[in-house]
Amino acid sequence: MTINYVLKRLGFFVLVIWVATSLMFIVPRLAGRNPIVERMGQTAGAAGIISSEGLGEMVKEWEAKFGLDQPLGKQYLYYLRDILRLDFGYSFAYYPAKVVDRLAGAAPWTIGLFGMATLISFLLGSLAGALLAWPKTAGFLQYLLPLFLTLSAVPYYLLGLVLLFLFAFTIRIFPLGGGYSVAAVPSLSFPFVLDILQHSVLPGLALVLGGIGMWALHMRGMMVIGRKEDYITFAEAKGLGGKRIFFRYALRNLLLPQVTSLALSLGIVISGAILVEVVFGYPGLGTLLLKAVSGFDYNLINGVVFIIIIIVAVGTLLLDLLYPLIDPRITYHRRIR
Amino acid sequence: MNALRERLWGVAAYFRGNTKLLSGVSLILALVLFWLIGSLVVSPARSAPIASLPSQPPSWQYPLGTDTHGRDLLAVMMMGTGFTLRIGFVAGAIGLGIGTILGFLSGYYGGLLDTVIKWTGDVLLTIPILAVLVVVAAMLPGTMSLNFMTLLVASLSWMLPTRAIRAQVLSMREQAYVQVARLSGMNHLEVIVKELMPNLLPYLAASFVVTSAGAVLALIGLEFLGLGPQDIPTLGMTIYWATSYAAILRGMWWWWAPPAVIIAALFVGLFLVSAGLDEIVNPKLKRRGI
Amino acid sequence: MKAEVLQVQNLRVYYQTAVGALKAVDDVTFSLKPRERFGLAGESGSGKSTLALALMCLIKPPGYIEGGQVLLDGVDLIKFSEDEMRKVRLAQIALVPQGAMNTLNPVVRIKGQIIDGIVDHSNKIPRSALEERVHELLKRVELEPEVVNMFPHELSGGMKQRVCLAIAISLSPRVIIADELTSALDVVVQRQVMLTLGQLQENLGASVLLVGHDMGLMAQFVDRIGMLYAGKLVEVGPVREVFKESLHPYTQLLIACLPSLEGKRRFKGIPGLPPLLLNPPSGCVFHTRCPQAMSRCSLEVPSLKEVRPERRVACHLYTEDKR
Numbered sequence: 027m028t029i030n031y032v033l034k035r036l037g038f039f040v041l042v043i044w045v046a047t048s049l050m051f052i053v054p055r056l057a058g059r060n061p062i063v064e065r066m067g068q069t070a071g072a073a074g075i076i077s078s079e080g081l082g083e084m085v086k087e088w089e090a091k092f093g094l095d096q097p098l099g100k101q102y103l104y105y106l107r108d109i110l111r112l113d114f115g116y117s118f119a120y121y122p123a124k125v126v127d128r129l130a131g132a133a134p135w136t137i138g139l140f141g142m143a144t145l146i147s148f149l150l151g152s153l154a155g156a157l158l159a160w161p162k163t164a165g166f167l168q169y170l171l172p173l174f175l176t177l178s179a180v181p182y183y184l185l186g187l188v189l190l191f192l193f194a195f196t197i198r199i200f201p202l203g204g205g206y207s208v209a210a211v212p213s214l215s216f217p218f219v220l221d222i223l224q225h226s227v228l229p230g231l232a233l234v235l236g237g238i239g240m241w242a243l244h245m246r247g248m249m250v251i252g253r254k255e256d257y258i259t260f261a262e263a264k265g266l267g268g269k270r271i272f273f274r275y276a277l278r279n280l281l282l283p284q285v286t287s288l289a290l291s292l293g294i295v296i297s298g299a300i301l302v303e304v305v306f307g308y309p310g311l312g313t314l315l316l317k318a319v320s321g322f323d324y325n326l327i328n329g330v331v332f333i334i335i336i337i338v339a340v341g342t343l344l345l346d347l348l349y350p351l352i353d354p355r356i357t358y359h360r361r362i363r
Numbered sequence: 364m365n366a367l368r369e370r371l372w373g374v375a376a377y378f379r380g381n382t383k384l385l386s387g388v389s390l391i392l393a394l395v396l397f398w399l400i401g402s403l404v405v406s407p408a409r410s411a412p413i414a415s416l417p418s419q420p421p422s423w424q425y426p427l428g429t430d431t432h433g434r435d436l437l438a439v440m441m442m443g444t445g446f447t448l449r450i451g452f453v454a455g456a457i458g459l460g461i462g463t464i465l466g467f468l469s470g471y472y473g474g475l476l477d478t479v480i481k482w483t484g485d486v487l488l489t490i491p492i493l494a495v496l497v498v499v500a501a502m503l504p505g506t507m508s509l510n511f512m513t514l515l516v517a518s519l520s521w522m523l524p525t526r527a528i529r530a531q532v533l534s535m536r537e538q539a540y541v542q543v544a545r546l547s548g549m550n551h552l553e554v555i556v557k558e559l560m561p562n563l564l565p566y567l568a569a570s571f572v573v574t575s576a577g578a579v580l581a582l583i584g585l586e587f588l589g590l591g592p593q594d595i596p597t598l599g600m601t602i603y604w605a606t607s608y609a610a611i612l613r614g615m616w617w618w619w620a621p622p623a624v625i626i627a628a629l630f631v632g633l634f635l636v637s638a639g640l641d642e643i644v645n646p647k648l649k650r651r652g653i
Numbered sequence: 654m655k656a657e658v659l660q661v662q663n664l665r666v667y668y669q670t671a672v673g674a675l676k677a678v679d680d681v682t683f684s685l686k687p688r689e690r691f692g693l694a695g696e697s698g699s700g701k702s703t704l705a706l707a708l709m710c711l712i713k714p715p716g717y718i719e720g721g722q723v724l725l726d727g728v729d730l731i732k733f734s735e736d737e738m739r740k741v742r743l744a745q746i747a748l749v750p751q752g753a754m755n756t757l758n759p760v761v762r763i764k765g766q767i768i769d770g771i772v773d774h775s776n777k778i779p780r781s782a783l784e785e786r787v788h789e790l791l792k793r794v795e796l797e798p799e800v801v802n803m804f805p806h807e808l809s810g811g812m813k814q815r816v817c818l819a820i821a822i823s824l825s826p827r828v829i830i831a832d833e834l835t836s837a838l839d840v841v842v843q844r845q846v847m848l849t850l851g852q853l854q855e856n857l858g859a860s861v862l863l864v865g866h867d868m869g870l871m872a873q874f875v876d877r878i879g880m881l882y883a884g885k886l887v888e889v890g891p892v893r894e895v896f897k898e899s900l901h902p903y904t905q906l907l908i909a910c911l912p913s914l915e916g917k918r919r920f921k922g923i924p925g926l927p928p929l930l931l932n933p934p935s936g937c938v939f940h941t942r943c944p945q946a947m948s949r950c951s952l953e954v955p956s957l958k959e960v961r962p963e964r965r966v967a968c969h970l971y972t973e974d975k976r
Binding site: 038041042045046049050175176178179180181183184187188190191195202243247290292293294296297298300301304305315316318319320322324327328331334335338339342 | 482485486487488489490491492493494495497498501576577580581583584587588589590602606611612616619623626627630631633634638641
Binding site for chain 1: 757
């Protein structure tokens with residue numbers, strides 16, 4: 027793996043983070059409104075204070091404290107500095123908790139659910155898709171594909187809703203939501219882990235069912251063409267076993283474009299995962315975000331969104347760094363995206 | 364008149380034998396009809412809160428029941444379908460328009476312009492759209508107008524079409540007929556419009572469908588979090604209200620199921636259309652049933 | 654007469670199209686003797702690659718073997734099941750493709766690609782024995798041992814061709830089919846590769862079927878040559894004799910086209926175009942371009958007959974009863 031390549035991918039990673047955070051800084055301010063002011067106005071109003079001069083003074087104090095009266099450029103620099111230190115301030119909704127702490131609590135749940143579900147649906151879907159384009163596959167797979175494709179068209183959270191209704195409400199196999207049972211005490215014991223798993227089944231299933239079709243379709247499309255490659259014909263002329271040709275010659279060569287697809291889709295999939303969490307009340311970033319939005323907790327919103335972007339950027343980076351391992355040609359030539 | 368008929372016949376040829384395309388378009392048309400007929404038959408006032416008795420299960424008077432706020436859900440569905448369709452397709456069209464222009468510029472002229480567009484697109488693609496939308500939407504409390512939402516979603520939908528168009532233009536640019544066109548004196552714009560565009564139509568159509576689907580997905584996602592327009596009945600907000608008021612647990616299936624079904628139908632329809640278009644572009648996929 | 658290693662009898666390979674059957678290989682009969690080098694020459698579209706694939710039973714839909722036999726040591730390969738045929742490939746009949754093209758797996762190292770052929774044809778062989786074999790094979794095709802750990806894109810066209818050769822001989826087959834072996838290589842490398850192939854063949858005692866369009870190459874390498882035109886075999890004979898005195902008009906024209914080092918002259922060609930195999934001309938398939946065509950030629954298909962010892966032609970010029 028050349029240094030050049032790694033540097034390039036890291037550069038991209040940093041660029042993504044920077045652009046994202048800058049957008050989050052610029053766009054709200056473009057709207058011209060001052061959310062802090064409005065928020066304070068609301069809080070003040072709720073406490074019964076209606077006088078506007080008092081409000082004006084409060085706003086000035088607030089602005090001075092948070093540097094909002096400084097020129098925009100300076101504000102931007104402070105903003106970047108804080109972000110780098112992961113200092114998002116205090117959360118309104120969970121006061122006096124700091125945003126970072128709430129993030130640290132929720133992020134692992136999301137990463138676990140999203141990571142596992144994506145991995146499973148990617149592997150299963152790709153394999154199924156490849157088999158579907160391969161001549162000697164069992165027929166029944168053919169009937170499964172349309173079903174999964176239809177499922178994949180529907181947004182994940184809708185699938186989640188239906189699953190919740192069917193398997194948690196109508197037939198009570200799985201719990202109605204949450205990450206673990208209400209009365210359970212978190213520990214590393216086996217029963218607790220099992221409890222967690224039980225609560226992850228439905229949300230995970232929503233993500234997996236929704237994702238398989240996409241991967242299968244993509245892989246199948248590529249395999250239909252990839253099957254005719256010269257090296258496949260030669261592999262057959264060598265009298266190689268069917269399984270070897272399928273895995274080592276056909277599938278292996280299609281892995282790279284498929285992983286590229288995966289890297290590109292991370293942003294979309296995680297958006298869906300977030301919403302699925304909301305449906306199930308899963309204690310991840312999704313539910314946190316909902317709470318933040320409904321509570322107008324801007325600090326928390328910023329924090330959650332930032333973490334989501336980080337997760338996707340890191341995921342993309344990891345996959346990018348994986349490329350040279352998958353395709354030996356990448357090390358030597360400039361990567362074609 | 365004959366030319367028109369020939370044109371129509373040509374379009375119909377696309378549909379012949381292509382069950383996916385046919386069923387997909389039919390599904391979407393059905394939804395459009397549902398909305399159009401609905402807006403003629405049912406008055407929008409019924410979709411407002413407290414217009415009807417709250418929490419009623421379906422009956423002859425309220426075919427889809429009512430929600431806890433007293434909205435007639437049939438009216439809500441009809442209007443909501445219209446809004447969703449309009450936003451989705453308008454945002455899709457705008458996103459496609461931007462994407463096509465950028466894709467052409469990028470693929471045809473190459474060089475620095477290409478690099479800039481490509482990198483910008485890649486960076487924006489990596490950022491989850493929902494995240495940015497949430498931030499923006501949350502920062503603007505109060506009602507977000509439908510138009511603003513449309514523009515917002517559209518502005519982040521151009522990346523995938525740009526990629527697709529760019530790839531196509533790159534491969535087509537080297538083809539003989541383009542060189543011939545240039546040699547025969549066409550300037551770049553003429554080449555783009557007269558030679559490249561017609562060949563790109565299937566890809567443009569496919570991109571439009573995908574972009575629209577993405578736009579609707581982003582839109583409904585926002586609404587699902589409660590960030591959509593509060594005073595207009597939309598499908599996503601209906602589900603939001605339904606989950607906020609624990610409709611599932613209260614057995615009020617008529618509240619969350621119809622919007623879910625309509626949304627699902629819309630997506631399945633869009634998907635079928637895109638699969639059907641795929642078959643036109645790559646006929647090899649037609650064998651073996653799907 | 655020594656028993657032939659490979660006998661192709663009346664082989665017909667067609668392609669199913671929407672408008673009918675395309676006759677890529679139409680009633681071809683020839684045989685390959687032990688330790689013999691046989692050249693199958695023809696232009697693009699003559700059916701020679703299809704023929705090569707058919708001998709390995711690698712024809713895929715929409716192509717299909719319509720009829721005929723391919724006898725390896727007397728046993729008809731066409732009747733074999735896929736599993737039986739798989740065992741025959743590489744072990745008994747080996748294909749050497751154009752290595753410079755995409756015939757090697759881009760993501761597997763050379764070592765692995767040589768080994769997997771061996772492994773899939775035998776029971777457990779210890780790792781060390783396999784590695785030794787790979788080294789030995791590379792030496793025989795005159796490649797450096799460092800090649801083992803490389804990937805195909807790191808090798809030149811000539812080196813890739815040699816790897817394909819090494820793979821082909823790895824199980825000491827009886828028949829080696831070389832398909833357009835040197836078309837993508839420059840002349841110097843061509844010569845080296847052909848020399849290597851010759852040596853390998855002698856060491857193995859195998860027969861070589863060289864399929865291609867380079868007549869000059871054929872002249873230098875093969876013992877006997879067969880001319881393929883529009884899916885039909887039109888002339889077969891020892892190479893020197895065929896070159897010195899070609900019997901079939903097509904062969905005559907083709908050889909006359911070859912540039913000569915003795916003096917300058919204008920390039921010659923064969924007027925007309927090869928026929929569409931969907932709707933071949935009636936009677937003799939060459940008659941539309943043949944300068945010596947007779948009325949009979951458009952009516953009756955000439956069969957490949959032995960008109961002199963070891964010389965067979967499919968042409969009405971040599972049929973006894975002239976009408």
